[in-house]
Amino acid sequence: MKSWLFAASCVVLPALWGVAMYFAFGAVERRRKRAVTKDAPPPIDYSI
Amino acid sequence: MLVAGQEVSVLGLLALGSVVGLVAGLFGIGGGFILTPLLSVVFDIPLPVAIGSGLCQMVGTATVAFLKHRKLGQGEPRFDGLMLAGTLLGVAAGARAVAQLERRGDTTLVLYVAYIVFLLGVALTLVRPSRGPVEALSVVRRGPLARIPLPPYVDFPQLPLRRVPALVVAYLGLALGFLSGLLGVGGGVALIPILLYGFGFPIRHAAGTGILVLFATSVSGTIAHARLGHVHLPLALTLLAGSSISTQFGALATHRLPVNVLRRGLALLILATVAALAWALARRL
Numbered sequence: 001m002k003s004w005l006f007a008a009s010c011v012v013l014p015a016l017w018g019v020a021m022y023f024a025f026g027a028v029e030r031r032r033k034r035a036v037t038k039d040a041p042p043p044i045d046y047s048i
Numbered sequence: 049m050l051v052a053g054q055e056v057s058v059l060g061l062l063a064l065g066s067v068v069g070l071v072a073g074l075f076g077i078g079g080g081f082i083l084t085p086l087l088s089v090v091f092d093i094p095l096p097v098a099i100g101s102g103l104c105q106m107v108g109t110a111t112v113a114f115l116k117h118r119k120l121g122q123g124e125p126r127f128d129g130l131m132l133a134g135t136l137l138g139v140a141a142g143a144r145a146v147a148q149l150e151r152r153g154d155t156t157l158v159l160y161v162a163y164i165v166f167l168l169g170v171a172l173t174l175v176r177p178s179r180g181p182v183e184a185l186s187v188v189r190r191g192p193l194a195r196i197p198l199p200p201y202v203d204f205p206q207l208p209l210r211r212v213p214a215l216v217v218a219y220l221g222l223a224l225g226f227l228s229g230l231l232g233v234g235g236g237v238a239l240i241p242i243l244l245y246g247f248g249f250p251i252r253h254a255a256g257t258g259i260l261v262l263f264a265t266s267v268s269g270t271i272a273h274a275r276l277g278h279v280h281l282p283l284a285l286t287l288l289a290g291s292s293i294s295t296q297f298g299a300l301a302t303h304r305l306p307v308n309v310l311r312r313g314l315a316l317l318i319l320a321t322v323a324a325l326a327w328a329l330a331r332r333l
Contacts, residue, residue, distance in 0.1 A: 004275070007270070011267050011271060014284060018107065018108040018109065022111070022112045
C-alpha cells in the first residue's frame with residue numbers, strides 16, 4: 001500500500017508541475033504574441 | 049541533498065537540469081539519454097536511482113509535450129495505440145532487468161556498455177545525410193519496415209500510409225519500452241529516426257507520433273522503478289525545476305539555427321556523453 005502511494009506521488013507531483021508549466025509558459029507566449037501584434041506598423045491602405 | 053547515501057549539490061542538480069532542458073528545447077527531444085548517464089558519471093548516483101529518477105522527471109516534461117501536441121493535432125494516434133501495449137510490457141521488463149542486474153552487481157558494466165552502444169547508434173543516424181529539403185519532408189516515402197510482408201496490416205489515414213504490418217509496430221513498442229525501462233530514456237531519440245527512415249513518416253507527423261507513448265512510458269517506468277525503490281522524488285523534482293525553464297530558451301533558439309548545425313551539435317553532444325561514459329567505465333574497471 002505504502003509503495004503504491006509513493007509510486008502515485010512520483011507520477012502526480014511531476015505531472016502537476018508539467019501542467020503548471022504548460023499554462024504558465026502558454027500565458028507568457030500569448031502575451032508575447034499580443035505585444036508583437038500591438039507594436040506592428042498599421043497595414044497599408046491600398047484603397048486610394 | 050542526500051541521494052542513496054551520496055551527498056549531492058542541489059545547485060549542481062539545477063545546473064544539470066538546466067543543461068538537459070536547454071538541449072531538450074533546442075533539439076525537440078526529452079534529453080533522458082544524457083541526463084541519466086551524467087547523473088551517474090558526474091554525481092556518482094547509483095544507476096538504478098538515476099534511471100528511476102530520470103523517468104520520474106520525464107513525467108513532467110512529457111506532460112507538457114503531450115498537452116502541446118494534443119492542441120496541435122499532429123501525429124498518427126493509431127500508431128501510438130498499436131505501440132502502447134508492447135511499450136507498457138517492455139518498460140516493466142526493462143525495470144525488472146535493472147533490478148536483476150543490481151542483485152548480481154553487474155549494473156555499471158552492463159548498463160554503461162548498453163548506453164555506449166545505444167548512443168553510438170543514435171549518433172550514426174544523425175551524421176548520415178538529411179532526407180532533403182524541408183518541402184520533401186512532408187512527403188510519405190514508404191520505408192523498409194513498412195514493406196515487411198507480415199499480416200495483419202493496418203492503414204494510417206492521417207499520413208497517409210497504407211498496409212503497414214501491425215506486429216512490426218507492436219514489437220517496436222516492446223523494444224522501445226524495454227530500452228526505456230532499462231536505460232531511463234524516453235525513447236523519442238530512437239523512435240523519430242525509425243519513423244522517418246524505417247516507416248517513411250513525414251517529419252511533421254513523426255514529431256507528433258509517439259508523444260502519447262512517451263507519456264505512457266514515463267508514467268509506467270516511474271511506477272515500476274518507484275516500487276523497486278529506484279526513484280528519489282526530491283532529486284527528480286529538482287532536475288525538473290531546472291529543466292522546465294531552460295527548455296523554453298532552447299525552443300526559442302532552435303528557430304534561429306540551421307537544421308544541419310542542430311544535427312551536428314546533437315551528434316557532438318552524444319559523442320561527448322559516450323566519451324564521458326567510456327572514461328568513467330575505464331576508471332571503475
